[in-house]
Amino acid sequence: MRSSSVSWHDWLMSDRPASRRQASLGRAYAGWRTFARNRLAMAGLLTILALVVVAALADVIAPHSPYEGSLSTTRLLPPSWTFPFGTDDQGRDILSRIIHGSRITLFIVVLVAILAAPIGLLVGTVAGYAGGYVDAALMRVTDIFLAFPRLILALAFVAALGPGIENAVIAIAITSWPPYARIARAETLTIRRTDYIAAVKLAGASPFRIVLRHIMPLCVSSVIVRVTLDMAGIILTAAGLGFLGLGAQPPMPEWGALIANGRNYVLDQWWVAAAPGAAIFIVSLAFNLLGDGLRDALDPRADK
Amino acid sequence: MRNAPVGPLLDVDDLRIAFPNREGAYVEAVRGVSFQLGRERLGVVGESGSGKSQTGRAILGLTPPQGRVTARRLAFDGIDLLTCPERQRRDLRGGRIGMVLQDPQFSLNPVMTIGEQIVETLQAHERVSNREARERALAMLAAVQIDRPERVYRLHPHQVSGGMGQRAMIAMMLVADPDLLIADEPTSALDVTVQLQVLKILDRLVSERGMGLIFISHDLRLVSSFCDRILVMYAGRVVEEIPSGRLNEAQHPYTRGLLDCLPRLGESRHPLPVLQRDPAWAR
Amino acid sequence: MSVGLEVSHLRVVFDEYVAVDDVSFRVAPGESFGIVGESGSGKSTILRAICGLNPIGAGRVALVGEGTLPLPGSKPFRRLVQMVFQDPYGSLHPRQTVDRILAEPLAIHGIGDAERRIERALDEVGLGTGFRFRYPHQLSGGQRQRVAIARALILEPQILLLDEPTSALDASVQAEVLNLMEDLRRRRHLTFVMVSHDLAVVTHMCERLMVMAGGRAVETLAADELSSGRVMSEYTRTLMEASAGFRRQAAG
Numbered sequence: 001m002r003s004s005s006v007s008w009h010d011w012l013m014s015d016r017p018a019s020r021r022q023a024s025l026g027r028a029y030a031g032w033r034t035f036a037r038n039r040l041a042m043a044g045l046l047t048i049l050a051l052v053v054v055a056a057l058a059d060v061i062a063p064h065s066p067y068e069g070s071l072s073t074t075r076l077l078p079p080s081w082t083f084p085f086g087t088d089d090q091g092r093d094i095l096s097r098i099i100h101g102s103r104i105t106l107f108i109v110v111l112v113a114i115l116a117a118p119i120g121l122l123v124g125t126v127a128g129y130a131g132g133y134v135d136a137a138l139m140r141v142t143d144i145f146l147a148f149p150r151l152i153l154a155l156a157f158v159a160a161l162g163p164g165i166e167n168a169v170i171a172i173a174i175t176s177w178p179p180y181a182r183i184a185r186a187e188t189l190t191i192r193r194t195d196y197i198a199a200v201k202l203a204g205a206s207p208f209r210i211v212l213r214h215i216m217p218l219c220v221s222s223v224i225v226r227v228t229l230d231m232a233g234i235i236l237t238a239a240g241l242g243f244l245g246l247g248a249q250p251p252m253p254e255w256g257a258l259i260a261n262g263r264n265y266v267l268d269q270w271w272v273a274a275a276p277g278a279a280i281f282i283v284s285l286a287f288n289l290l291g292d293g294l295r296d297a298l299d300p301r302a303d304k
Numbered sequence: 305m306r307n308a309p310v311g312p313l314l315d316v317d318d319l320r321i322a323f324p325n326r327e328g329a330y331v332e333a334v335r336g337v338s339f340q341l342g343r344e345r346l347g348v349v350g351e352s353g354s355g356k357s358q359t360g361r362a363i364l365g366l367t368p369p370q371g372r373v374t375a376r377r378l379a380f381d382g383i384d385l386l387t388c389p390e391r392q393r394r395d396l397r398g399g400r401i402g403m404v405l406q407d408p409q410f411s412l413n414p415v416m417t418i419g420e421q422i423v424e425t426l427q428a429h430e431r432v433s434n435r436e437a438r439e440r441a442l443a444m445l446a447a448v449q450i451d452r453p454e455r456v457y458r459l460h461p462h463q464v465s466g467g468m469g470q471r472a473m474i475a476m477m478l479v480a481d482p483d484l485l486i487a488d489e490p491t492s493a494l495d496v497t498v499q500l501q502v503l504k505i506l507d508r509l510v511s512e513r514g515m516g517l518i519f520i521s522h523d524l525r526l527v528s529s530f531c532d533r534i535l536v537m538y539a540g541r542v543v544e545e546i547p548s549g550r551l552n553e554a555q556h557p558y559t560r561g562l563l564d565c566l567p568r569l570g571e572s573r574h575p576l577p578v579l580q581r582d583p584a585w586a587r
Numbered sequence: 588m589s590v591g592l593e594v595s596h597l598r599v600v601f602d603e604y605v606a607v608d609d610v611s612f613r614v615a616p617g618e619s620f621g622i623v624g625e626s627g628s629g630k631s632t633i634l635r636a637i638c639g640l641n642p643i644g645a646g647r648v649a650l651v652g653e654g655t656l657p658l659p660g661s662k663p664f665r666r667l668v669q670m671v672f673q674d675p676y677g678s679l680h681p682r683q684t685v686d687r688i689l690a691e692p693l694a695i696h697g698i699g700d701a702e703r704r705i706e707r708a709l710d711e712v713g714l715g716t717g718f719r720f721r722y723p724h725q726l727s728g729g730q731r732q733r734v735a736i737a738r739a740l741i742l743e744p745q746i747l748l749l750d751e752p753t754s755a756l757d758a759s760v761q762a763e764v765l766n767l768m769e770d771l772r773r774r775r776h777l778t779f780v781m782v783s784h785d786l787a788v789v790t791h792m793c794e795r796l797m798v799m800a801g802g803r804a805v806e807t808l809a810a811d812e813l814s815s816g817r818v819m820s821e822y823t824r825t826l827m828e829a830s831a832g833f834r835r836q837a838a839g
Contacts, residue, residue, distance in 0.1 A: 013326075015725060016717035023684045023720040030326065195678035198640050199738065203692035204665040217682050351757035352728070466626075495625040496784060496829040503833045522758060529833045565762040567791035569830060570814045575766040576791070579759035 034297040041293020047286035055103040062096035066253050069093070076269045086271040088261060094275050097253035101276070104254045105283065108169055108238045109231050115173035117227050120180025125219055127181070128188025129211050139185070146178040150233075151240050158246040165254070168247035172237050176230060183226055184219045191215050221298035228291035232284030239280055255280050313484055313516045314341040314363065317377035321358050324370055333358050333371075335540035341484070345510065345517040347527030347548065349562070350537035356520045359537075360486045363518075364403055365393045381483065399429035402477030406489040408469030412461040412476075418445075419457030422476045429480040444475040448505050467498035471505060478509060484516040492521070503530065524551075524562050536562070539586035558585055589616035589776050590667055590745040591651035592637070598645040599629070599636050606632040608802040609646075614746075616652050619772065619779040621793030621810070623786060623826070629802040630782045631673075634748045637780070638670055650746075666696060669739040673751040675731035679723040685709070685734050686719045692742050708737040712767060729760035733767070740771065747772075749781040753788065765792060786830040790814050798823045 013030065017023040035041055054061060064083075069075070069091025077087045085094040127138040145153075150172075157171035158164075191197060192215070200214055235255075241247035242256025243263075250257065255276040262273025321334040334355040339346070350356040362373050365385065378385045380401065385393070397403075405411040413421055422441040426432060432440070438457075445453035448471040461469055470490060477485065490506065491499040507530070510517050521527050527534055528548040536544040536559045544556040554560055561579035592614040599607040607629040614620040624630045635641040637648050639660045650656035650667065657663035672678040679688055689705045698704070709719060712733040723731055732752060739747060752768070753761040769792065772779055783789045789796050790810040798805040798820065806820040818824055 015721070017684075017720035018717075019720060020684065020686060023686075023722065027722060033326075195672040195674060196680040198635075199670070199672065199678055199735075200680075200691060201640065202638055202665060202670055203738075203742065204662045204695050205691070209695070214680060351759060497625065497825060500829050500833060507833075524758070525832055562758055565759050567762075567765070567787045569787045569790060569827070572791070572814075574791075575769060576762040578762050578766065581759075 031297050035293050038293045038296060040289045041296070044286040044289030044291075044293060047282065048290060051102055051106060051283060051286070054099055055106045058100045058103055062093075062099040064093035064096045066092060066097040066100040067251050076265065076272070078269070079271055085275040086269070088258075088272050089265060094258070094272065097258060098255065098276055098279050101253040101255045101258060102279075104165065104248055104252060105235060105238070108165070108172070109234055111169045112173045112176055112234050113227050113231070115169070116176035117180055117223055119173075120177035121184045121216060121219060121223050123177070124181035124184025124186075125188045125211050125215050128185040129192055129207065129215060135185075138181070142178045142181045145175060146182075148175065150175045151237055154237060154241060155244070155246065158241060163246045163249060165248045165252065168238060168241045171241070172234055176234065179230070180223050180226060183222050184216075187219045187222055188215055191218055221294075225291055225295040225298060228287055228294055231287035231291070235280060235284055235287075311382060312340040312342055313381055314339075314518075315377055315379040316340070316359075316363070317375060319359065319362060319373070319375040319378060321355070321362055321367060322372045322374075323368075330372060333540055334362070337535075337537070337540075337542050339535060339542070339545070341516050341518065343483075343514050343516050344533065345519060345531040347531035347534040348518060348520045348537060349522065349524045349527050349534055351522055353539065354537040355540040356537050357488055360403070360488050360518060360520050363486060364397055364401055366397075366403075395429065398425050398477065398482075399480050400482050401484045401486065402480070402482040404470070404473050404477050404485065404487040404490045407493040408461060408466060408473050411473060412469060414461055417458055417460055418464070418472045418476075422472070422479050425476050426479045440479060441475070444479045445472070447478075447509065448472070448475045449501075450475075465498075466494050467502060470494060470502050474502070474506060474509070478513070481513065482515065484518070485510065486518045486520070488520045489522070490519075491526075492523070524559075525566075541586070543585055556585075557582065588653055588745075589778055590656065591616040591618065591778055592668075592746060592780065593649045593651050594633070594637065594646070595649075596646040597633065597636060597643065597648065599632050599641055600644040605802055606641075607636065610799070610802075610804050611646075612797055612804070612807060613651070614778055614780055616745075617776050617778055618795065619781065619793045621789035621796035622780065622782045622799060623784065623789050623796055624799035625784055625826075627801070628799040630799050631750050632802075633799075634670065634750050634780065634782055638668055638748060639664075652745075662696070666742045667744050668746045668748065669742060669744040670748040670750065671732075671735050671739045671752045674755050675728045675735060676723075676755070678735050679726075679731055681723055684720045684722055685714075685726075688734065689738055689741055692738065696742065698742075704741060708741045711740070711771065712737045713763075727760075728756050729764060732756060732760075732764055736764075736768065736771070740775075743775075744777075746778045746780065749779060751783050752781070754783065754785065761788075768792070786813065786826060798826065 011022065012026045014022070014026065017026055069087060071091050074087045074091040076089055077083055079086045083093050083095065085098065088094055088097070123138050123142065127135040153175045154171040157174060158167050161167040161170070197210060197214060200210055238247055239256025239259065242254045243260040245260065248254030248257055258276035259273050266273050317338045319334055319337045320332055322330040322332045325331050337359055348356045348359065358367065361367055363380070363385065367373050375386060380396065383392070412418070419438070419441055422444060423437040426437045426440060442453045442457060445456055450456050450468060450471055456464065456468065456472065464472065487506070491502050494502060519527055519531050528551045531548050534546050534548050534551065535542050536556065538558050544554060544559045546554055551563070554563065558579070564577045565579050567576060595611050597607055597610045610633060612620070622630045622633060632641055636643050648659045657667065686705060689708055690701050693701045693704060705719070706716065709716070714730065714733055718726070718730065726734065753764050756764060765788065771777065779793070781789060781792055790813055793810055795807065795809050796813065797807045800822055805822050806818065808818065812818065813827070816827065818827065
């Protein structure tokens with residue numbers, strides 16, 4: 001067993017990779033090792049992984065049903081062994097609600113990332129590479145979206161499209177992409193002037209090919225880092241929308257809605273708002289730590 | 305003129321500098337370099353990876369923080385550089401030991417004017433009034449043959465040419481009247497005609513002030529014409545030490561290889577003799 | 588068949604700045620032609636204008652040889668004219684393996700048989716198969732430059748533009764790369780246009796050369812005329828003397 005794990009490491013760190021697969025796996029492995037040396041980043045990563053596991057196994061893990069509660073017997077009970085985070089005003093177990101709510105949080109965060117990041121990346125690289133009128137036009141559009149405070153714009157969209165979690169996701173995604181476009185454009189402006197792009201131009205590559213296959217891969221890491229760092233903000237915006245009743249609708253246990261619910265009881269039954277608040281705090285912090293760690297590990301200067 | 309120092313100006317004995325590699329193990333970039341320097345000119349020649357720049361930086365205490373510097377002795381004018389307090393090290397830098405680096409675009413502060421930087425260096429080492437500091441800075445700019453010192457005083461580094469920037473860098477490093485100057489590829493980033501100008505200025509200033517000079521370069525021929533003695537470094541070691549007048553009697557095959565391998569104007573050698581690296585040199 | 592190059596009254600302007608002003612020269616098929624000058628002389632700009640990386644303000648660039656020859660900027664032109672860049676640390680895509688870097692030009696032109704061509708290209712520049720899947724940061728400066736040369740040659744061009752190909756390399760590696768380029772030129776009957784600030788390198792590699800200063804051509808002469816000092820322009824003479832190196836004043 002021991003000798004085979006040593007040889008995996010050597011195979012990946014080999015100076016003479018023998019195939020494309022070995023080379024790219026080796027590179028990923030080296031990046032992983034840099035990342036893994038950062039304890040805080042690993043803590044962030046493990047927390048996120050725990051979140052994923054909790055969300056996946058919510059049905060199994062949650063001790064009680066998140067939707068059923070008895071108004072007569074279990075209303076607003078403080079934390080105890082049966083109800084570790086207490087119960088809310090409808091007698092529902094808060095821990096179970098938080099566990100099920102993690103699915104919604106994950107859903108929102110992943111969907112926003114999937115929607116906003118590619119849009120931002122595409123707009124930014126095209127604007128940066130094309131220059132001239134195209135650049136100016138795209139950047140003005142980006143500026144318009146950037147000029148609005150995110151929550152207000154999301155509110156406006158949700159108000160227009162109607163409340164609900166899918167619309168909340170779309171609204172947040174629409175307001176999230178501009179910073180990624182800016183980052184991608186800034187990187188593209190630098191990359192565009194390098195000799196390796198000149199060489200590929202000289203080989204006869206079309207602008208599409210250059211942007212898609214040569215420039216975008218270099219911008220991806222910056223955008224990934226930014227997206228990860230933004231996740232905290234996305235969670236908070238979703239929570240804000242939920243708090244205002246414009247995101248997930250009751251009885252969905254979205255964390256922001258849980259806090260909104262607990263607002264009325266915060267003085268005497270503090271646990272109703274505190275527990276989902278703590279959950280949001282921990283997950284946001286974890287994403288921030290993960291993002292910092294990714295930035296250090298993906299720093300292109302480390303390649304030199 | 306200065307008083308002759310007791311003992312050598314710089315005493316380096318078994319200098320070793322190690323850096324951590326990707327796996328965390330320490331790999332030595334400089335492996336046991338020893339030499340002594342009086343008020344003379346020493347050239348340190350080597351290619352990339354030879355450790356020549358790291359040697360120069362270690363003398364100034366500018367080794368990157370993850371590097372590990374050890375030596376049997378590393379002393380400047382009797383001061384033990386390995387054990388002296390950081391404050392004393394700082395006083396030496398720019399004060400008694402100056403360093404000129406390769407590209408003024410990267411070694412001069414881009415947001416300060418040239419004059420401000422020279423004054424800053426001076427005032428870090430001597431108690432002088434602002435007015436006197438300015439006058440000395442202007443005098444220094446004139447000494448490096450900058451035509452209108454008051455004009456250049458007010459310019460930023462990106463507003464001047466490479467040659468002028470390098471002269472400004474020399475002015476900044478000499479304004480506090482150091483005993484030792486370390487020049488790390490001072491002319492490599494300059495055009496050939498400008499190189500000559502800057503070298504002449506350096507030559508004159510070093511002679512006039514009786515300074516010690518360590519000239520680090522990859523260009524063996526340049527170093528041989530500028531310096532009294534040459535150290536040839538390869539893979540972190542000194543492979544040859546030779547007076548520059550006797551360069552053509554060099555013994556070590558690496559030195560001979562370096563001398564031969566470049567094309568020379570007026571000669572026609574096709575193909576060029578290629579340096580055959582012997583792994584024994586790195587041991 | 589060897590192909591030559593003809594540049595007539597070339598003018599390149601960036602905003603207000605005239606980088607190249609009315610420069611003309613002709614490179615015969617199979618010849619090695621050098622362009623020498625200091626920074627700001629416009630020598631690199633000429634190369635980039637020839638292959639279309641810089642826009643041409645006025646003047647003409649044309650290929651010389653038998654048959655109908657493609658026009659500058661067209662895809663067939665790209666197969667005939669390739670360039671090796673100066674900085675080995677900037678001319679290879681940092682996220683692509685050597686294999687991918689060499690496969691890209693072939694993919695763009697739809698040339699099959701990539702495996703064999705890539706292996707042959709690496710072999711020709713003296714890099715073994717162990718290098719094929721390395722990333723640029725795992726290569727030394729000399730190795731990177733060899734990859735750059737392999738990339739330039741993989742489309743089998745007839746004209747190679749060389750922008751200070753060895754300036755950024757160590758002395759001992761320079762000689763190897765210069766020898767390699769000479770060898771390749773001889774074997775493939777290539778036409779070279781080489782830009783350098785180093786007179787010794789240019790006279791070593793080229794048969795004829797043009798001296799440039801401030802965007803203008805100062806003088807065009809044969810390499811051995813330069814070597815033996817039979818130059819006409821004062822500027823060229825100054826350049827020659829500066830290249831001879833520093834002469835220390837006698838102490839005193």
